[in-house]
Amino acid sequence: MLSRTADHLFWMARYMERAENTARLIDVNYQTSLLPQSSETATQGWKGLLSISELMPDYTQRFETVNARDVMAFMVTDANNPSSIYCCLRAARENARAVRGALTTEVWETMNQTWLEFNRLVKSGLLAKDPGELFEWVKFRSHLSRGVTLGTMLQDEAFHFQRIGTFLERADNTARLLDVKFHARNTEFFGSGIGNEGKEVDFYHWSAVLRSVSAFEVYRKVYRDVIRPEKVAELLMLRAEMPRSLVHCMDEVVRNLRAVGNDHSQETIRRAGRLRADLQFGRIDEILATGLHAYLTQFLDRVGDLGYGISRDFLMPS
Structure with missing residues (x-):
């Protein structure tokens, strides 16, 4: 192509x-x-x-x-x-x-x-x-x-490049949403709050975040619990069965990159695979302990670098 x-x-x-x-x-x-x-x-x-x-x-x-x-x-x-x-x-x-x-x-x-x-x-x-x-x-x-x-x-190269674009963009947006919304609740333990009013505000805040990625019903089905910020982060980052999670997006990016791989793209595929592995084997308690903002900032940098690598390997005329 x-x-x-x-x-x-x-x-x-x-x-x-x-x-x-x-x-x-x-x-x-x-x-x-x-x-x-x-x-x-x-x-x-x-x-x-x-x-x-x-x-x-x-x-x-x-x-x-x-x-x-x-x-x-x-x-x-x-x-x-x-x-x-x-x-x-x-x-x-x-x-x-x-x-x-x-x-x-x-x-x-x-x-x-x-x-x-x-x-x-x-x-x-x-x-x-x-x-x-x-x-x-x-x-x-x-x-x-x-x-x-x-x-x-037809699920050929044209199809795979569309899928790569879709899921790379989705990963970027989900990470940005999480980063800003967790900052907005001013986080040490996000709404560990101030009485019933604080809990009520927290519920509306986090349910709004979930609804923004069509994940409210999914959260209820997976966790069967009150909405807790750390579980929201886990669902939108580390649950591969959630179609807008970071790990699901990276699964799709890696799968489609491998389908169009060439002699020049091995390093880009390796970086995509490593980013997916970090999510695949990550734990939300470890991520929160080391700092969610720092983790997501690094993730966005790596996604940007991956997008550059894809452009260099496939999209720029040789």
Whole structure:
């Protein structure tokens, strides 16, 4: 496969996954902001959302204050913010158009229709009228694109590069979400709290985190217990059966990297395998004892390095 084609497929999948993850993060923050809380707490939530995506510097250059309306506009419909849902869906569609011949008709039509329909929904004012409905639509379209890919694409190199892009992006976003949300509860033992009110706030905080990655029901099924922060971290990091966990994402990255491996990619595959092994054999008590923030920061650095290695080995013209 031409490196140019692989590059378009890889980034098409990453941008679609990024659009979904951005929708999930904004949706859970929007729902949380509707709970009884001080204006300062609500503002901190929106600041945390911007910091997850490393967008605070760009935002503060253009807006004087951090508030729900401006943050949602900036992260959903702003054509000048390359990480907005608008730009991600546009980029996914443009990458798909560039490699139209490598895709099935169903995959191309899903990408194209998603972009066109999103523009129609934005022009209709849905973001202002019902943000939750717009975010659910973005998540549904991302699910649809993955389902159509799985159901219609030949499982060749084109398929594998899409899967690598999807799960590398998902691992990055899950790690960012965990890092910021654990910081937000100011952690030594996250809500070891202050009476019933503290416990109630903790419950809503952690259930919102779980819902943002569609893991609330999964948590109940796996742990059959009250929501505890250390168990949330374990589920989203170390449980391979959880489709948005870090270890599951790395399982998929390694599997698909091996399927497209070449003479130049052994070091990249080794690094991916080592990162997966650290998660596969890790224990949450050890991670918390040494510092969750430090662990996740290192994980994000290693994922970024892995993305560079993939680009160097497969996506850049030799």
